Amino acid sequence: MIINHNISFKKLFNRVLLLQICLFYATNALSWGFYAHKRINHLAVFTLPSEMNRLYKRHIREIENLAVLPDQRRHSMDEEAARHYIDLDKYELKVLAYLHYDKAILMYTQDSLQQHGIVPWIIPMMQKRLKQAFLNRDTLQIIKISAELGHYIADAHVPLHTTSNYDGQQTNQVGIHAFWESRIPEMLQADLEAWSMPATYIIDLQKNTWEWILEAHTYVSTLLQVETKLNARTKPVNKYVFLKKGSILNKTYAPAYAKEYHKLLNKQIEHQFNQAVQHIGNVWYSAWLESGQPDFK
Ligand SMILES: [Zn+2]
Numbered sequence: 001m002i003i004n005h006n007i008s009f010k011k012l013f014n015r016v017l018l019l020q021i022c023l024f025y026a027t028n029a030l031s032w033g034f035y036a037h038k039r040i041n042h043l044a045v046f047t048l049p050s051e052m053n054r055l056y057k058r059h060i061r062e063i064e065n066l067a068v069l070p071d072q073r074r075h076s077m078d079e080e081a082a083r084h085y086i087d088l089d090k091y092e093l094k095v096l097a098y099l100h101y102d103k104a105i106l107m108y109t110q111d112s113l114q115q116h117g118i119v120p121w122i123i124p125m126m127q128k129r130l131k132q133a134f135l136n137r138d139t140l141q142i143i144k145i146s147a148e149l150g151h152y153i154a155d156a157h158v159p160l161h162t163t164s165n166y167d168g169q170q171t172n173q174v175g176i177h178a179f180w181e182s183r184i185p186e187m188l189q190a191d192l193e194a195w196s197m198p199a200t201y202i203i204d205l206q207k208n209t210w211e212w213i214l215e216a217h218t219y220v221s222t223l224l225q226v227e228t229k230l231n232a233r234t235k236p237v238n239k240y241v242f243l244k245k246g247s248i249l250n251k252t253y254a255p256a257y258a259k260e261y262h263k264l265l266n267k268q269i270e271h272q273f274n275q276a277v278q279h280i281g282n283v284w285y286s287a288w289l290e291s292g293q294p295d296f297k
Contacts, residue, residue, distance in 0.1 A: 032154050033181060034071075035186045037068050038065070038068065040150065041067040041150040044150060044196075045057060045063060047198055047280075047282070047285070048281055048284065048285055055139065056284075059139075066143070066148060067154075069147065069151070070083065070148050071151070082117050083117075085117040086117035086161070088163060089165070090116045095107070098206070100206055101121040101125070119155060120210055120213055123205065126145060127205055130146060130283075130287040131290055134287060134288055135292070149283060149284070153212075153279050154280065158216060159180075159217060159218075159219040159220045160176070160220065161216070162213055162216050162217040168224065176224070184258055184262050187259075192269070192270055193270050193274075196281065197278065199281035199284070199286075200282055200285070201282070205286065212279060216272065226261065227261060238254060238256065238257065239257050240254060240257075
């Protein structure tokens with residue numbers, strides 16, 4: 001009996017621990033979910049002209065799978081996390097916006113930039129590496145860098161990657177980050193409308209990157225306010241459900257609550273999702289053009 005009791009206590013303890021771990025990850029997996037990152041990179045391939053997309057289509061699985069590599073690296077590389085966001089509310093926007101990295105370092109110091117996130121600058125830096133890979137005709141690097149670059153561009157389109165209130169922790173809405181960028185896209189899947197145009201050339205990537213980030217930032221207040229109002233008129237019992245994944249229990253937003261939130265956001269998530277797809281295609285395409293349009297048979 002004692003042994004049994006110990007075993008069940010151990011099981012219970014493990015379950016509680018697992019539940020805590022799941023809740024922790026549900027609120028700390030701060031990036032488009034794995035599903036969305038892979039899907040965004042996948043769709044970006046189809047914006048490319050045929051001379052170029054032959055290579056990308058051949059390696060589409062790697063383009064999808066490596067899309068999540070930067071998030072996986074966050075736990076093992078100290079400097080990785082800062083590449084995924086920027087806390088715009090920590091700056092005087094008029095001064096910061098449109099700065100290049102070398103100017104920003106002089107004004108704010110590298111430590112301070114690192115502390116508040118560097119996503120506006122990692123994108124042009126990665127594109128430079130991609131151009132070099134094209135010049136070297138290094139297929140392995142082209143695919144790896146393209147996939148990772150896709151990740152950072154996608155993150156730059158997530159409004160909550162542009163604020164220090166990144167998970168609603170300052171507004172009593174903890175969990176909203178993964179709700180917006182993981183739970184809803186995963187729930188919608190094929191119902192998430194996808195649209196994109198053929199890739200176009202970007203003349204000034206640093207300027208465009210800033211425009212994407214500044215636009216994403218304008219959606220922060222709406223997405224927080226909409227959730228506050230929806231929360232106020234929803235009984236707590238209807239807000240969350242526990243979903244079992246294998247032997248793990250996940251506390252997550254109820255499907256009806258998620259659908260209603262998505263409806264009230266009026267295609268905000270779709271808009272950002274599709275903008276990300278388009279801009280990734282544009283960035284890859286521009287790197288290829290600037291490297292002399294190498295042909296991939
Ligand atoms: Zn990320």
